[in-house]
Amino acid sequence: MQRRSLFAAALGLLTLAFSQATLAAEPLKIGFIYPGPIADVGWTTQHELGRKLVEKTYGDKVKTYFVENVPETADAARVVRQLINQGCTMIFTTSFGYMEATAKLAKQFPKVSFDHATGYKMDKNLGIYQTRxxxxxxxxxxxxxxxxxxxxxxxxxxxxxxxxxxxxxxxxxxxxxxxxxxxxxxxxxxxxxxxxxxxxxxxxxxxxxxxxxxxxxxxxxxxxxxxxxxxxxxxxxxxxxxxxxxxxxxxxTVNWGVYYVKKVGDKLAGKWKPEDTAWGMKEGMIxxxxxxxxxxxxxxxxxxxxxxxxxxxxxxxxxxxxxxxxxxxxxxxxxxxxxxxxxxxxxxxxxxxxxxxx
The missing domain is CATH 3.40.50.2300 (Response regulator)
Incomplete structure (x- = not known):
């Protein structure tokens, strides 16, 4: 009887360790929404280059998703919800017109980290980033x-x-x-x-x-x-x-990658916080x-x-x-x-x- 108890306890510890290892191995899922098409030049293209730099920098620690041509309307909220349903716990909304939708979603999903480009509304889980x-x-x-x-x-x-x-x-x-x-x-x-x-x-x-x-x-x-x-x-x-x-x-030109790499690194390290960031030539963003x-x-x-x-x-x-x-x-x-x-x-x-x- 004692052997069975010891065996059960050991099995439980092994199961817990396996579960924790599995969780530790889960990549951070990150979603990006873009207002325009990914072409070979332009605003959306530069954000896409930033997303790719995140993947290159962090490898299998992250898994990124993106949706292009997202209207700056109620559609933005629908797209972000889809990304969250796919497991994204970090979202970057990359245009001013997404501000209202992002602010509402941040309140609805308090465990998701949101960063919004070029806006001014912040929250406990919503930061903003601008360029000079x-x-x-x-x-x-x-x-x-x-x-x-x-x-x-x-x-x-x-x-x-x-x-x-x-x-x-x-x-x-x-x-x-x-x-x-x-x-x-x-x-x-x-x-x-x-x-x-x-x-x-x-x-x-x-x-x-x-x-x-x-x-x-x-x-x-x-x-x-x-x-x-x-x-x-x-x-x-x-x-x-x-x-x-x-x-x-x-x-x-703008290099969004320097910002994305920094914020994703903060999230992976458990140090992400909402910030009001405005970077320019000094930081290598412009x-x-x-x-x-x-x-x-x-x-x-x-x-x-x-x-x-x-x-x-x-x-x-x-x-x-x-x-x-x-x-x-x-x-x-x-x-x-x-x-x-x-x-x-x-x-x-x-x-x-x-x-x-x-």
Missing amino acids: FYQGAYLMGVLAGKMTKSNTLGFVGSHPIPEVLRNINAFTIGARSVNPNAQTKVIWISSWYDPPKEREAAETLVSQGADVLYQNTDSPAAVQVAEKKGLYAFGQDSDMSKYGPRAHLSAN EVSPLGSAVPADVAKIFTEKKEAVASGKLEVFAGPLKDNAAGVKVPAGSVLPEKDLWSLTWYVEGVQGSIPK
Whole structure:
């Protein structure tokens, strides 16, 4: 009888050890949802490269899932629930329009770790991550200001949210830092990815006198228009030089992988916590691609000096004096736009024409 009890106890311990080993061997399941298609350039593509870097870094410790072309509607919540039902205990929602759905789901699934890109709502299990994309946009503006002959710059806008307005303003500040006569015209297309609309907007801007084009949209349409018309343009999110080798001056690119690797490592170590993260050139999240052959040596020198100053923190993009385009002082001389105002920015800087759509 005693032998049977000892045997049963030993068997129970073995079963428990096996169960614990099995649990320990279970990979961390991570879900990503993307607003656009995975192509060879653009916002979604850069997030996808970040997901792949997570897999490369952590191997069989993780299992990742992704869903592309997820509308920024109630569909987002449905897709995230599906990922959670597949066992995902970590979710990355990669666009501003997913914010409300992510905030609601975080309350419904308190054991899941959520990270939302470019939003502002946080919770006990919901962190946010932003980029200082405006740093690269400023540098693109420096090139635009030196390369324009018409002093008219064209910008294809997606949605009039602070993230995009920061880039329009930073681009214009950069241009006017080397060319005070530079002006920026903006056309909004109400989409992150719509190549026909992007192309039409770029062509309209050219017809209005723009000879340098930039965009906060995902396709290389603006670069292609510039190439065809003998003008200049920039890549956004990714290097787009192959779509306009003569037109492409540089690109404002983002490396999401550095953030994803850090947060997944925290989760694996049991140290994940919701954070408000804003990384830029200093952290290696924002990078600019090599300069195109059309950029003269003297312009390249100015660009390099400013790039080093931005990366080191010596040059603040939104430093005063700054006015809005109605001549109202927004940042006095000697001051820098406060962080909270930067992330909730809702005005055009001096040099941007027109008004922001409601």
